[in-house]
Amino acid sequence: MKQILLITDGCSNVGESPVMAAAHALQEGITVNVVGVVDYGTIGELGSREIADIAKAGGGISRIVGTPQLAQTMQMMTRKTVVQTIQLAVNKEVKKILGEGSLEELPPLQRSQVVTVVDELTETSDLRIALLIDTSASMKPKLSAVEDAIRDLALSLEAREGKSEIAVFHFPGRLSDGADLDMDWTNDVSGVRSLFSRLRMKGATPTGPAIFRVLEHYRYDTLDGYRDRRPAEDQGEGEGMIGGYVV
Amino acid sequence: MSSNPPYPAGTVVAGKWRGNRYVVERLLGRGANGTVYLVKREGRREWYALKVGYDTLDLQSEINVLTSLQSCRKRNEHRARRENPLSSFLLEADDFVDGNNVPFYVMRYVQGKPLHLFLSKNGPSWLGLVGLKLLNNIRKLHECGFVFGDLKPENVMVSDYGEAELIDFGGASPIGRSVKQFTEWHDRGFWNAGSRTGDEGYDLFAFAILCLRLLNEQGLKTAATQLPQTRNVEELLRLARTLPDKKLASWLILAIKGGFSGSEQAMQTWKEHIYTPRTAKQENIATPRWLKSAFALSLFVLAITMFWLFRL
Numbered sequence: 001m002k003q004i005l006l007i008t009d010g011c012s013n014v015g016e017s018p019v020m021a022a023a024h025a026l027q028e029g030i031t032v033n034v035v036g037v038v039d040y041g042t043i044g045e046l047g048s049r050e051i052a053d054i055a056k057a058g059g060g061i062s063r064i065v066g067t068p069q070l071a072q073t074m075q076m077m078t079r080k081t082v083v084q085t086i087q088l089a090v091n092k093e094v095k096k097i098l099g100e101g102s103l104e105e106l107p108p109l110q111r112s113q114v115v116t117v118v119d120e121l122t123e124t125s126d127l128r129i130a131l132l133i134d135t136s137a138s139m140k141p142k143l144s145a146v147e148d149a150i151r152d153l154a155l156s157l158e159a160r161e162g163k164s165e166i167a168v169f170h171f172p173g174r175l176s177d178g179a180d181l182d183m184d185w186t187n188d189v190s191g192v193r194s195l196f197s198r199l200r201m202k203g204a205t206p207t208g209p210a211i212f213r214v215l216e217h218y219r220y221d222t223l224d225g226y227r228d229r230r231p232a233e234d235q236g237e238g239e240g241m242i243g244g245y246v247v
Numbered sequence: 248m249s250s251n252p253p254y255p256a257g258t259v260v261a262g263k264w265r266g267n268r269y270v271v272e273r274l275l276g277r278g279a280n281g282t283v284y285l286v287k288r289e290g291r292r293e294w295y296a297l298k299v300g301y302d303t304l305d306l307q308s309e310i311n312v313l314t315s316l317q318s319c320r321k322r323n324e325h326r327a328r329r330e331n332p333l334s335s336f337l338l339e340a341d342d343f344v345d346g347n348n349v350p351f352y353v354m355r356y357v358q359g360k361p362l363h364l365f366l367s368k369n370g371p372s373w374l375g376l377v378g379l380k381l382l383n384n385i386r387k388l389h390e391c392g393f394v395f396g397d398l399k400p401e402n403v404m405v406s407d408y409g410e411a412e413l414i415d416f417g418g419a420s421p422i423g424r425s426v427k428q429f430t431e432w433h434d435r436g437f438w439n440a441g442s443r444t445g446d447e448g449y450d451l452f453a454f455a456i457l458c459l460r461l462l463n464e465q466g467l468k469t470a471a472t473q474l475p476q477t478r479n480v481e482e483l484l485r486l487a488r489t490l491p492d493k494k495l496a497s498w499l500i501l502a503i504k505g506g507f508s509g510s511e512q513a514m515q516t517w518k519e520h521i522y523t524p525r526t527a528k529q530e531n532i533a534t535p536r537w538l539k540s541a542f543a544l545s546l547f548v549l550a551i552t553m554f555w556l557f558r559l
Contacts, residue, residue, distance in 0.1 A: 072431075079427075087304060104303050104348060108264055108340055112314070115307040123424050148475040155436045159425035159443035 001085055001127045002030040004214055005074060006054065007146055008134035009037050011047045012207030014172075018050065021211035022058030030218060031085060032058020032211070033077045037142050039066050054207070067145035071152040078129060078153065079122075086121045090114060126163040129153075130214045132179060135170040135196060136205045143196045151192040158189055167217070168195055171210035178206065178213035253282060259289065260297060260351060262341030269297055269353065279397075279428050280305045280417040285356060294356040295338065299349055305417070306350045312393065312419045313337040313354070319391035336416070357412045363400035366461055373409055374461065374495075378454075379514070379522040380411040385450050386510040393419050394445035397428045398453035400461060420445050432456060432471050440480045441505060448505045451513050455502035458495070459486055480504070494520040 004025060012018045022032040034055045036043050043051070043064055055062035060081055065073045091102060094114055103111060131153075133139075133146055150168065157164035165187050171179035182195050254260070258271040269286040272294075276283050281300040288295065300306025313336040320336070340352035359365070362381075366373060381403060388395055395402075397418030404412045418428030426434075426445045433453040435441040440452065459467050463486060470482040480503060487499040498513075498521055500506075507513040 083304065103307075104342075104350075111303070111307055112311055115304055116311055118304065119308055119311070151475070152436065156425065156443050159445075161424065 001082060001125055002218060003060070003078065003081055003127070003129045004030055004032045004058070004132055004211065005078065005129055006032065006034045006132045006134075006207070006211070007037060007070075007074075008034065008051070008205070008207065009047075009139050009142065010043060010134075010136070010205060011050055012205050014204045014206035014209070016208035016212065018207035018211055019053045019057045021208045021215070022054045025211060025215055026057065026059040028215060028218070030058075030215065031060045031081050033060035033081055034058075034062040035070065035073055035077070036062070036064035037067060037070060037139070037146070038064060039142065050207075067142050070145055071149035074149050074153050075156050078157075082125070082127060083118065083122050086118050086125065090118050090121070123160055124162045127157065127160070127165070128185065128218075129157070129164075129166045130218065131166060131168045132210055132214055133168065133170045133196070134205060134207070135199055136172065137203050143199075147192065147195055150195070151189060154187075154189040154192050158187060163187065168192075169210065169214055169217075170196065170199065171213070172204050172206050173210075173213070179210035181217065254284065254299075254346075260284075260286065260299075260343050261345065262339070262351075263344045263348060264341050265339055267339065267341065267353075269295065271297075278415045278417050280309055281351075286353070294358075295353050296356045297351055297353050299343065299346070299351045303350050306352070307340075309417050309419075310337065310340045310352050312416050313352070316388070316391055316393065316416070316419075320387070323387075323390070357404040357406075357414055359404040359406040359410070359412070361401050362403040362405050362411070362457075363461060365405040371462060374458065375522040376409050377405055377411050378458065379517055380409065381413075382454065382510065382514040382517055384411065384413050385454065386514050388413070388419070389422070389447050389450070389510045392422050394422055394426065394447065395419050395450050395453075396426045396445060397430055397433070398450055398457060399430050399433050400457055403457075422446060429453075432460065432467065437471075438478060438480055438483060440483075440503065447509045448502075448507065451502045451507055451510060452505065454513075455487075455499045456483070458499055459483065462490060492521075 025032050032054060034051045036048060036051045048064060051062045051064065061077050063073050063077065087103070094103075094106070098106070098110065103114060106114060131150060133143075135143065139146075150166070154166055157166065165185040166183075167181065167185045168183040169179040169181055173180040183191055253274045254271050256271055256273055260269045260271065262268070268289040270289055272285040272287060274282065275285050275296060278298070280302070281298045283296050283298045286295050286297040287293070298306070317336045336354055338353040338355070340350070342348045342350050360368070362377065365377070385395060385398070395413060395416070395418065397415070402413060402415050404414050406412075418426070420427050422445055424445050426443045426449060429436075429443070431437045433456045434443070435449055435452045436443045441448070443449075456467070466486045466489070470478070470486060473482070483503050484500055487496045487503065490496045490499070498516060501516075502513060507516070
């Protein structure tokens with residue numbers, strides 16, 4: 001399973017539309033969640049609409065919170081999206097077998113069995129989350145909270161039985177309009193320390209190009225690691241149900 | 248789907264699959280997965296608690312946990328003596344027909360107060376007893392292969408006579424899995440004190456924080472609001488050391504450090520050192536020497552008296 005978690009505090013103002021970028025992500029099987037972080041005042045109607053639209057286009061969830069709730073929100077979203085993705089796949093299978101639509105319509109016994117499967121897969125399926133952090137000037141006071149939230153998320157992911165990895169990007173990048181990679185795929189919590197200490201803040205917010213940059217990274221990495229991961233995936237096929245969803 | 252206005256008293260919750268009808272008396276509380284009401288089955292007198300879920304999947308997941316706890320408890324009770332016939336976790340699960348088919352389940356109603364209110368009303372001297380009962384419940388849960396996860400005073404109900412019961416199993420997960428729900432202060436990960444994998448030590452850590460919170464909430468708050476980089480176990484250990492009860496302090500320190508092999512050992516240690524019944528405190532007072540000599544003297548006087556009497 002692949003996810004992008006975008007953390008921002010306002011509107012994009014450079015490059016391609018982030019909504020389009022998110023739609024591309026969804027097309028490639030990557031869910032996009034968005035957290036809007038606001039401590040003082042509001043995010044503005046334009047900003048909050050964009051945040052909701054990006055998540056909708058990316059098949060994910062959006063929330064607008066203050067820094068105290070950031071860590072909790074990020075975990076909730078991640079978990080919920082994982083469950084959603086699995087539920088979607090499982091529902092499809094259930095429909096094939098039982099001809100019934102959603103979970104809500106199933107009689108208690110079957111429902112209990114389906115949920116057992118969903119819970120099992122939620123815990124054991126492999127998961128990759130690319131965190132994409134807006135580091136435009138206005139985000140500066142919030143970055144330590146963001147970093148703490150990332151560490152907290154990594155801690156929760158580490159507890160899962162399935163392989164869980166995170167990568168961290170920030171945007172705007174140094175050279176291009178896109179995003180820079182701060183931390184490549186890792187499952188090591190201790191790696192999340194002083195990620196953004198050497199950043200120089202810039203004003204522009206190229207959210208769209210940044211999402212495209214992450215998509216590229218996913219694509220590149222999939223090609224690279226294709227051979228190594230193939231056997232493990234074959235074993236995972238024993239579940240049969242969501243082979244296509246397990247990365 | 249979440250946080251709908253609560254059902255008013257008198258609402259009849261009728262099941263879609265089993266057809267049982269429950270009459271709502273009042274709202275009991277809200278958990279992470281749903282709203283809990285006090286209900287009566289229509290035409291019956293017993294009270295039950297009925298939980299209406301926000302999300303079918305989340306609630307079903309909780310129901311699954313309760314079902315396996317129930318069957319585990321039944322197995323154990325079969326082997327030993329039957330403990331309490333009313334201890335069933337789950338009576339039935341169904342969907343509310345008229346309420347948009349929202350899922351609900353019915354469980355026993357645990358009467359009482361949340362732990363923190365109980366202790367603030369009755370005094371901290373109850374902690375030894377209530378803590379023991381709570382630890383015993385946690386031990387039984389672990390025996391069945393589950394961790395509670397979200398252990399905090401709000402999730403512990405205490406009856407007027409100190410019976411402690413866990414409520415809201417929404418955060419319970421199989422041992423070895425990641426902990427689903429937790430509360431910052433009570434979370435081992437929050438204090439940089441270990442992983443979020445559900446093991447017995449996770450619940451014991453949360454239990455230790457619960458004790459600290461009950462005895463020194465302000466101190467814990469100060470420690471918790473520090474910067475995440477500086478927040479650590481040492482702060483908690485320091486807090487524990489300031490407690491007047493030294494035996495409790497060393498128990499807490501062990502639990503925070505993850506020093507117990509499991510909840511069985513933790514409970515036994517608590518039982519031996521912290522839970523001290525009154526009778527154990529009554530010591531045998533050595534008979535004073537003056538009493539002994541007085542007794543000897545009175546015997547002597549008696550003998551003389553009798554001798555004097557019979558001589559006459």
